[in-house]
Amino acid sequence: MGRQPCCDKVGLKKGPWTAEEDKKLINFILTNGQCCWRAVPKLAGLLRCGKSCRLRWTNYLRPDLKRGLLSEFEEKMVIDLHSQLGNRWSKIASHLPGRTDNEIKNHWNTHIKKKLRKMGIDPLTHKPLPNTTTIQPPENEQAGGLKSQPPPSEVADQNEEEVVVVVDTQLQSAITDQAKDGDKSIATGPFDSMEVNNDFCIDEIPVIEPHEILIPCENSSSSPSSSSSSVGGFSSNLLEDLEFVTTFDYNEIMSSIWDDDFVSNLDLHNNCDGNNNLMVEPPLMQFPLMVSDEGAGSLFDFL
């Protein structure tokens, strides 16, 4: 039928997003919610195609994103889910709140693949690699939870499926247990102490309405890995100058993200000193969706 290009490429910008573009997109989505992506760039005043906007939002700007490396448990879940679903990254991601398919795909290709090969497991089939010599995983991996593979002589005697099942059932039981008793430890980092719906599915995230955005100002001492290049899902471009700053002017930062009027109305009592200095490290700020937490206040309650 002859497919129309997703957008008119002429005059459209490509490549990395600037802080200004991020700001426009965030402003637009928070004001209007997610609507027809094709119309977003026009309405938001962006010289990008709708697809690019959607990708930027879902993979980077969405307020409910977790940042930083995947936890050990998340990694195991990915491995288990991959053994069942294959490269269906979005399906895998739907089981990991706050993680995107792109992030998981990248993590799989850069970390997990290597790890599995090291352990003598074929990342594609999740079965022992042929011609596997005795490769012992590092100490911490053995202690971690994934069972190390038996020596090749033993593997050869076993049904390969069984080997896979050993790995899978361990993980599956952990997942099942959590689903059963509502264990919240599935969430890591800023989500740790929060209520997490076990049925949560990224696919089911509704259109984000402004009043649904919460700022917990939660002070977490977790994961140094979360001190990576972004802050609560916002572009590192926006806040890159703030890395390693322990005390900063909250109003100023928010101004760089949102309109001044919007920011001036924020309630800054959470974890803030009398001068509106937020007393947490910027990389620990998170904006989880639909999660109620004591002390968390909706940004938009104050508008």
Next chain:
DNA sequence: AACCGATTCAACCGCTCGCTT
């Protein structure tokens, strides 16, 4: 300090799927 290969990850591309007309 400079170079270079390896690694990481944000962004792009092209395709499929599902809905509407």
Next chain:
DNA sequence: GAAGCGAGCGGTTGAATCGGT
């Protein structure tokens, strides 16, 4: 059923960063 369209998915790319020499 065919056509048109928007959204989403998975594979790939390439710039930025890291680490070794």
